[in-house]
Amino acid sequence: NAGVTQTPKFRILKIGQSMTLQCTQDMNHNYMYWYRQDPGMGLKLIYYSVGAGITDKGEVPNGYNVSRSTTEDFPLRLELAAPSQTSVYFCASTLPSSYNEQFFGPGTRLTVL
Amino acid sequence: AQSVTQLDSHVSVSEGTPVLLRCNYSSSYSPSLFWYVQHPNKGLQLLLKYTSAATLVKGINGFEAEFKKSETSFHLTKPSAHMSDAAEYFCVVSDLYNAGNMLTFGGGTRLMVKP
Numbered sequence A: 001n002a003g004v005t006q007t008p009k010f011r012i013l014k015i016g017q018s019m020t021l022q023c024t025q026d027m028n029h030n031y032m033y034w035y036r037q038d039p040g041m042g043l044k045l046i047y048y049s050v051g052a053g054i055t056d057k058g059e060v061p062n063g064y065n066v067s068r069s070t071t072e073d074f075p076l077r078l079e080l081a082a083p084s085q086t087s088v089y090f091c092a093s094t095l096p097s098s099y100n101e102q103f104f105g106p107g108t109r110l111t112v113l
Numbered sequence B: 001a002q003s004v005t006q007l008d009s010h011v012s013v014s015e016g017t018p019v020l021l022r023c024n025y026s027s028s029y030s031p032s033l034f035w036y037v038q039h040p041n042k043g044l045q046l047l048l049k050y051t052s053a054a055t056l057v058k059g060i061n062g063f064e065a066e067f068k069k070s071e072t073s074f075h076l077t078k079p080s081a082h083m084s085d086a087a088e089y090f091c092v093v094s095d096l097y098n099a100g101n102m103l104t105f106g107g108g109t110r111l112m113v114k115p
Helices: none
Strands: A004-007 A010-013 A019-025 A031-037 A043-051 A054-057 A064-066 A076-078 A087-094 A108-112 B003-006 B010-014 B019-021 B023-026 B031-038 B044-050 B056-058 B064-068 B073-078 B087-095 B109-114
Touching: A004 A087, A019 A031, A019 A087, A019 A108, A043 A064, B003 B087, B010 B019, B019 B109, B023 B031, B023 B087, B031 B064, B031 B073, B044 B056, B044 B064, B044 B073, B073 B087
Parallel strands: A010 A108, B010 B109
Antiparallel strands: A004 A019, A019 A076, A031 A043, A031 A087, A043 A054, A064 A076, A087 A108, B003 B023, B019 B073, B023 B073, B031 B044, B031 B087, B056 B064, B064 B073, B087 B109
């Protein structure tokens, strides 16, 4: 199993550009998540999904959109990039139950200039 | 509502000495608690988890943590630090009845290990 994979690893955007961060998991996990991590901080939840076709906002959803058309994929869309979105983005997945840990991807480092 | 406070943003120890990283949590229901480690420019790796079984939890690389309900604490310890333990450590909580199994992260503790 590859686990949780994310692409790209690095990206530089100009203000106002848009992009999609890709996330795929091959563990047949129902639940998937997007987090951002700002320097020296913990992770904050952007969006999550409990299954294909179902998404919900987390703590910091403004400026982002998500979709979940399959169990495996959970892309994150930035429509109008802003410098405040400069961060490291992590995707994670798990099975239902609070007893289960989340498995994290390697992250995407995004800089908006 | 759930929250986590990591009491030290930085901890510095000498190689071979004990490690203590402190974590207090708040949870409305029976919590699951986790410690994750993040090495520089890497993703997060699970060290250990507490899920209402034994209160003393053993994890990878010699780490362990003790769940103390009366103190709402879940401190991480290791008897003898190695240079390779230098990393960022996150204490994480998830409520039993939390829709979506959302995690709440502490602010992190950076562990530095001196030779």
